[in-house]
Amino acid sequence: MTGEGVGRVRLRFLPDGPEVRVPPGVSLFDAASWNGVAIDSTCGGYGTCKKCKVRIVEGELPVSAVDPRAFTPDELRDGWRLACRAQASCDLVIDVPPLQTRPKAATVGVGRQVILRPSVQKRYLELSEPTLQDQASDLERIFAAMDDLELRVGVDVVRTLPQLVRASDWKVTAVVVDDELIGVEAGDTTGRIFGIAFDLGTTTVVATLLDLSTGTPVAVRSILNRQQPYGADVIRRISATMMDPTVLPKLQELAQGTLADLVGEVLEHGEVAPEEVYEVALAGNATMTQLLLGVDPEPVGVAPFIMAASSYPLMRASDFGVTVHPRAHAHVFPALGAYVGGDIVSGLLASGMTRDKRLRLFIDVGTNCEIALGNAERLLTTAAPAGPAFEAAQIRCGMRAADGAVETVRIKDDEVELGVIGDATPLGICGSGLVDAVSELVKSGLLDHSGRFIPDEAAAELHPVLAERLVAIEGERIFVLAWAGEPGDPEGAVYLSQRDVRELQFAKASIATGWALLVEELGVKVADIQQVLLAGSFGSYLSPASAVRIGLVPKLALPRIVAAGNVAGEGAKMILLSAQERAAAAALVHEVEYVELSDRPDFNDLFIDQLAFPA
Amino acid sequence: MTGEGVGRVRLRFLPDGPEVRVPPGVSLFDAASWNGVAIDSTCGGYGTCKKCKVRIVEGELPVSAVDPRAFTPDELRDGWRLACRAQASCDLVIDVPPLQTRPKAATVGVGRQVILRPSVQKRYLELSEPTLQDQASDLERIFAAMDDLELRVGVDVVRTLPQLVRASDWKVTAVVVDDELIGVEAGDTTGRIFGIAFDLGTTTVVATLLDLSTGTPVAVRSILNRQQPYGADVIRRISATMMDPTVLPKLQELAQGTLADLVGEVLEHGEVAPEEVYEVALAGNATMTQLLLGVDPEPVGVAPFIMAASSYPLMRASDFGVTVHPRAHAHVFPALGAYVGGDIVSGLLASGMTRDKRLRLFIDVGTNCEIALGNAERLLTTAAPAGPAFEAAQIRCGMRAADGAVETVRIKDDEVELGVIGDATPLGICGSGLVDAVSELVKSGLLDHSGRFIPDEAAAELHPVLAERLVAIEGERIFVLAWAGEPGDPEGAVYLSQRDVRELQFAKASIATGWALLVEELGVKVADIQQVLLAGSFGSYLSPASAVRIGLVPKLALPRIVAAGNVAGEGAKMILLSAQERAAAAALVHEVEYVELSDRPDFNDLFIDQLAFPA
Numbered sequence A, B: 001m002t003g004e005g006v007g008r009v010r011l012r013f014l015p016d017g018p019e020v021r022v023p024p025g026v027s028l029f030d031a032a033s034w035n036g037v038a039i040d041s042t043c044g045g046y047g048t049c050k051k052c053k054v055r056i057v058e059g060e061l062p063v064s065a066v067d068p069r070a071f072t073p074d075e076l077r078d079g080w081r082l083a084c085r086a087q088a089s090c091d092l093v094i095d096v097p098p099l100q101t102r103p104k105a106a107t108v109g110v111g112r113q114v115i116l117r118p119s120v121q122k123r124y125l126e127l128s129e130p131t132l133q134d135q136a137s138d139l140e141r142i143f144a145a146m147d148d149l150e151l152r153v154g155v156d157v158v159r160t161l162p163q164l165v166r167a168s169d170w171k172v173t174a175v176v177v178d179d180e181l182i183g184v185e186a187g188d189t190t191g192r193i194f195g196i197a198f199d200l201g202t203t204t205v206v207a208t209l210l211d212l213s214t215g216t217p218v219a220v221r222s223i224l225n226r227q228q229p230y231g232a233d234v235i236r237r238i239s240a241t242m243m244d245p246t247v248l249p250k251l252q253e254l255a256q257g258t259l260a261d262l263v264g265e266v267l268e269h270g271e272v273a274p275e276e277v278y279e280v281a282l283a284g285n286a287t288m289t290q291l292l293l294g295v296d297p298e299p300v301g302v303a304p305f306i307m308a309a310s311s312y313p314l315m316r317a318s319d320f321g322v323t324v325h326p327r328a329h330a331h332v333f334p335a336l337g338a339y340v341g342g343d344i345v346s347g348l349l350a351s352g353m354t355r356d357k358r359l360r361l362f363i364d365v366g367t368n369c370e371i372a373l374g375n376a377e378r379l380l381t382t383a384a385p386a387g388p389a390f391e392a393a394q395i396r397c398g399m400r401a402a403d404g405a406v407e408t409v410r411i412k413d414d415e416v417e418l419g420v421i422g423d424a425t426p427l428g429i430c431g432s433g434l435v436d437a438v439s440e441l442v443k444s445g446l447l448d449h450s451g452r453f454i455p456d457e458a459a460a461e462l463h464p465v466l467a468e469r470l471v472a473i474e475g476e477r478i479f480v481l482a483w484a485g486e487p488g489d490p491e492g493a494v495y496l497s498q499r500d501v502r503e504l505q506f507a508k509a510s511i512a513t514g515w516a517l518l519v520e521e522l523g524v525k526v527a528d529i530q531q532v533l534l535a536g537s538f539g540s541y542l543s544p545a546s547a548v549r550i551g552l553v554p555k556l557a558l559p560r561i562v563a564a565g566n567v568a569g570e571g572a573k574m575i576l577l578s579a580q581e582r583a584a585a586a587a588l589v590h591e592v593e594y595v596e597l598s599d600r601p602d603f604n605d606l607f608i609d610q611l612a613f614p615a
Helices: A028-034 A073-075 A138-143 A156-167 A234-243 A246-271 A286-292 A342-350 A431-444 A456-462 A499-520 A534-542 A545-551 A567-577 A579-591 A603-611 B029-035 B073-078 B138-144 B155-167 B234-243 B247-270 B287-294 B342-350 B433-443 B456-462 B498-522 B535-543 B546-551 B568-578 B581-589 B602-612
Strands: A007-014 A017-020 A053-058 A080-082 A093-094 A105-108 A112-115 A120-126 A172-177 A182-187 A192-199 A204-211 A216-224 A277-284 A328-333 A360-364 A368-374 A379-385 A405-412 A415-419 A472-474 A476-480 A492-497 A530-536 A563-564 A592-594 B009-014 B019-022 B055-059 B081-082 B094-097 B105-108 B112-115 B120-126 B172-178 B180-186 B194-199 B204-211 B216-224 B279-283 B331-332 B360-364 B369-375 B379-385 B403-411 B413-419 B470-473 B476-482 B494-497 B531-535 B561-565 B592-594
Touching: A017 B204, A028 A093, A073 A080, A093 B247, A105 B180, A112 A567, A138 A156, A138 A182, A156 A182, A192 A246, A192 A342, A192 A567, A204 A246, A204 A567, A216 A246, A234 A246, A277 A286, A277 A342, A286 A342, A342 A360, A342 A379, A342 A567, A342 A579, A342 B180, A342 B568, A360 A499, A360 A534, A368 A499, A368 B287, A379 A499, A379 A530, A405 A476, A415 A476, A415 B073, A431 A476, A431 A499, A431 A534, A431 A545, A431 B581, A472 A579, A472 B138, A472 B331, A476 A499, A476 B498, A492 A499, A530 A534, A530 A567, A530 B379, A545 A563, A567 A579, A567 B581, B009 B029, B009 B172, B029 B094, B073 B081, B094 B602, B112 B369, B112 B568, B138 B155, B138 B180, B155 B180, B172 B204, B194 B247, B194 B287, B194 B342, B204 B247, B204 B568, B216 B247, B216 B561, B234 B287, B247 B287, B279 B287, B279 B342, B279 B568, B287 B342, B342 B360, B342 B369, B342 B379, B342 B581, B360 B498, B360 B535, B369 B498, B403 B433, B403 B476, B413 B476, B433 B476, B433 B494, B433 B498, B433 B535, B433 B546, B476 B498, B494 B498, B531 B535, B531 B568, B535 B561, B546 B561, B561 B568, B568 B581, B581 B592
Parallel strands: A007 A093, A192 A277, A277 A328, A360 A530, A379 A592, A530 A563, B009 B094, B194 B279, B279 B331, B360 B531, B379 B592, B531 B561
Antiparallel strands: A007 A017, A053 A080, A053 A093, A105 A112, A120 A172, A172 A182, A192 A204, A204 A216, A360 A368, A368 A379, A405 A415, A472 A476, A476 A492, B009 B019, B055 B081, B055 B094, B105 B112, B120 B172, B172 B180, B194 B204, B204 B216, B360 B369, B369 B379, B403 B413, B470 B476, B476 B494
8 A cells, every 4th residue: 555645746736726636647637626626528637638738837748649640740849738737746837728618516425515517418419311422331330420539448338230221210329438439329318316324334235316417316225234134234244145055146236126126216216217327336335245246255254354356357247236227337446454434535525635735634434344534645444343232232222223223412410311213212222322332331430440330329419319220130230221111120121231341341441542533643642633523324313522632532622523424425426426536435545554453562551541431 | 650661771780781761760779670680689679688678770879778888889880789779760780690599489470470470478496595684675686687688577476476486496487577576486497488469350250279389389279259249340349348248248258268268278288278378469450359348349330440559558468358377467569450350460460461572452352351461661551341242241152160060162164063161961151162153154154244144035145054054033133053953943942043143243353442442542553463462261261263253362373373371370370479570560550541431432333443343
């Protein structure tokens, strides 16, 4: 992994653009686009539209193979270059002419403005009919009508042409994705261009149907990952494949079935035909990705934790087992490591972690917790094995965040106020409720900083009323959040046990050790962190105050702790809306440094330091 | 179609290479290779090995995107460039350093020396085992071991990696075709690299299994095209698809089955496993190609005669329905027109028509006859609908060239000497026998120059003995070549009828009109033609003397009329042996001018002129 601040090149965009630092080899077009400098383009950066003309005012930039087709020798001498083909390898000052066309933009991710530049485009063509004097083949005729593009095509598209072009009276719409002609449709269908973004989580899977011509989400659906019966977390699913060779194909089928169901639902709700979806994108962790693609995950599960591939090749949507346009392109986010997967790369893209000047901490809380720390200069990432506490899996009264789950807890004077999902009778406690409960008990003093319930006598003295909730069950001390029957009878009550507190301590210590080591590695101080992004659906429900109080996140002013939402899903949308963002995601893998914690000699010391709750 | 001599650029290779003229845009590497100037290269011209260094001594050549990675700024200023990335757009003088490596070569085609540069290559890799300090994915590890290549890969290859690299103790062989990693094999398999060249004829289909590491043919087999029951020629097969929509899939299946049978035979004979074949190439006419690929051929069959595509995209061997390596690449020769197909482009490549300075005439005699005339400066091509005479299909005693077919005829004094295939009793007459018979009868004077048998009395006077063979059957005059029973009893005899002569006259007039029009179009004289190449299996059997005597070919000294053999099959072999030859085949489509005869106002006049036999 590279990506250190050293070795970057400095680019200044005239007349009034910013000065930015980018890794050498990034195209001027991308560097500009990432930094909000708009340069004309209609081809999507493939060197074919020849619109992205810029002039190098200072610095050396070689002439690309395409430049001589766009400029005269005099212009080349004057420094004119196509920005999409210009790879900066030294500091440059670049003059950007005013825009001729105004691109549309959409807001996605963490307040990210994405200029609409989908890799899918449609062209309506009125072809001339062949004659003995003009015997160009059907395919040549279509290519000639789009001579600004240099296109690949598959034989199955050729197979459709003879009948199609004649039946539609030579009036057709070409469907181009990147540099491939994926289809030719009868008549003018330019108004209908769709894509589907998937967030393939271990627990929950989300699909968003996007209108790529406007950037608007047309329909969103989420369902549980059908692989659930094979284990709640990735390690259990990997183990299942290791114990029985028939499980891998089954898990692949279940993942594909989950996506296929979602596709059916969003298409129906959006009133979009399957063949109108020309591109799909998927963010998932390394294990989910390998299982979906039928790649044996065993080496991901055992040390030294090796993926089959960090970046996947371009695929077809059929490789995901979903029925959309038969030649629709499919993209999988690249991964930084076996436990910092494509979902996190997607999240980092959506939150702009590699472009922001502020020092920010990104935490995706879950069974496996992914952490990133840094800014546009340098970004470090790691994975912390938090265990299942946040999914409330090994918590005595733990349950998924569903109706009846306690999701917030406030202890005020002698009262315990519970927020229950669905305003129902409390049935159990979910991850955010667990964090809240522990946090409030620490605040109340009933839990000491080492994580132990204080002795009964001390509790009775400190909080005579609350202390009545502190009882024992099978020899273990518990704090009852909600009685089921008579107060004092723990039968059926929703409670927090001493062991539950220990589970949470281990989980939060693991995470805190992760970011503390990144802080150290980056050579900064906790106080320098300007924002903490809590990613993932769990992150959205977590109370920032509680997260600070238990030491899950660094002690910062609460407005600096922000729930970032489902950033993995946002990133997947972004790469459908903009081919440039897709390139940025691919580049991220080389920009971000992955730090492996499991072989750090100082890990255990730091971990023990972090077990206690902050004073 | 372009390809006129005008607009070409002149390249002079130092120290002692030739001066050549090539179309602008051709890479220096290709121009050199085509003209026998060897330049170092190991990557096959993909700009990755950076070995093909040359220095521009005179003329301007822009710096390519890859050049700055191969040369210092000083070297670039001195004119150093990578030849494979250098596209000449003006006259140049190029200094070529002496070879560091000596390429192997094979002789194929019409005496063509092909430098062995197959697009398939194998690399034996001993990979380092991953550790916690080196967590590169399996795929990254393989790519890193071949960092001179920039490779694509499919997800199905990724799927094989986790198990394969570990089971083979990290010792593997990578299989690369062009810029794609198509497979990874356990251990060292670098010694086994094979390809199969197909010549998909309307009548006969040939497969050649080639050892791509040595250029040697390992096994060759030919069988009849299984589509035969649907018609002897392309027009009948196209008609069959037009009359019944279920016929196209059937014809595709039959073509695929024919190829699959051949593959089975050559692999068995060559003791090669299917998965050791990494690339296949196919030469076929436009109709055969479309039927094989399941593309509706109707527009090829009716005016204005339009193909679905002139150049086909890269395919997999599975698109041909053959079982070799699952990701083996498959190439189809591009076509110049609906009736000057990939088989002819292959033949032109194999015969070096676009590289030879001599003015040459290429004739592939068949139901549809393809003709090319020209040299390296300018090459014209056309198709002449000769009809089925040469396949002896509408000839009264016509039969295929099989046992019992009269294939040569000599009339000497009073004797008729017949050459019969298999030295059997004559059963009928095949194409070459027909040409011979007519030619000998013209020579004897029994047929006059207008193509009419002379009156009985005149015949009896001219050749009293031979005249006895001139009898009538159902009112039509015939010349008996072989009596079945008693001489004088035409029952069961093998003969040539007056109508047969007319059929042949129409066929040969069509062909002669074709080349006569090309002679006119090119502005040359028949006497300027330095060589006539008779291509195809029929061409090999045709007697040059007879072909001249009936006016099928121009009247030239007989040694100048050469049987070129199965040039279509030779071209298919060439593109497997050399990626450069494949590029040359693709370029041919732009270099050769196609002349459509069917709308020429002077066609009928010329045709009538050509009906008679030459004096």
